[in-house]
Amino acid sequence: MPLTPTEVVQQFFHHVRSGSQPDSAHRYMAEHVLAHQVTAEKETTVRRTPANYADHVREMIAAYGSFQLEIQELIAQNDRVYVRWKQTGTHIGEVDGYAPTGKPVVEIASAVYRVENERIAEYWIQIDRQGIALQLQRNA
Numbered sequence: 001m002p003l004t005p006t007e008v009v010q011q012f013f014h015h016v017r018s019g020s021q022p023d024s025a026h027r028y029m030a031e032h033v034l035a036h037q038v039t040a041e042k043e044t045t046v047r048r049t050p051a052n053y054a055d056h057v058r059e060m061i062a063a064y065g066s067f068q069l070e071i072q073e074l075i076a077q078n079d080r081v082y083v084r085w086k087q088t089g090t091h092i093g094e095v096d097g098y099a100p101t102g103k104p105v106v107e108i109a110s111a112v113y114r115v116e117n118e119r120i121a122e123y124w125i126q127i128d129r130q131g132i133a134l135q136l137q138r139n140a
Contacts, residue, residue: 005115006074009081012113012120017085018069022057025050030119038126064089064105073110084110091139095132101139107132 003011012028015021029050037044048056060067067089075082087107092100111125 006076022054034122036124063093098136103139
């Protein structure tokens with residue numbers, strides 16, 4: 001039985017984005033994914049592969065340790081799934097030029113995922129980068 005877009009995104013968060021099984025990204029992501037990263041009013045589009053996304057998750061683990069990921073909201077409509085989450089980790093690796101402090105860092109982010117053929121094909125993501133920067137500055 002085919003997975004719904006909601007199920008694809010939920011499983012992607014549970015297994016890949018959570019850091020528990022980053023190498024299973026190929027099960028949930030298309031071969032090439034358009035990642036639209038919105039920072040303030042500038043949008044950058046990056047092409048991601050499942051392998052490069054798994055590396056990205058490992059970079060987060062190196063920076064924040066075994067972080068906690070909590071989905072705070074999930075809304076689906078047709079092939080689009082909106083997710084807002086809270087990620088809490090410990091600053092154990094260099095982040096944006098800040099040396100590790102061992103203190104907690106919270107990231108609030110949201111994204112809309114477009115699912116095609118039971119795989120994430122595209123997403124638009126916004127992260128509270130200012131909030132992270134303020135925490136890193138305070139902790140330094």
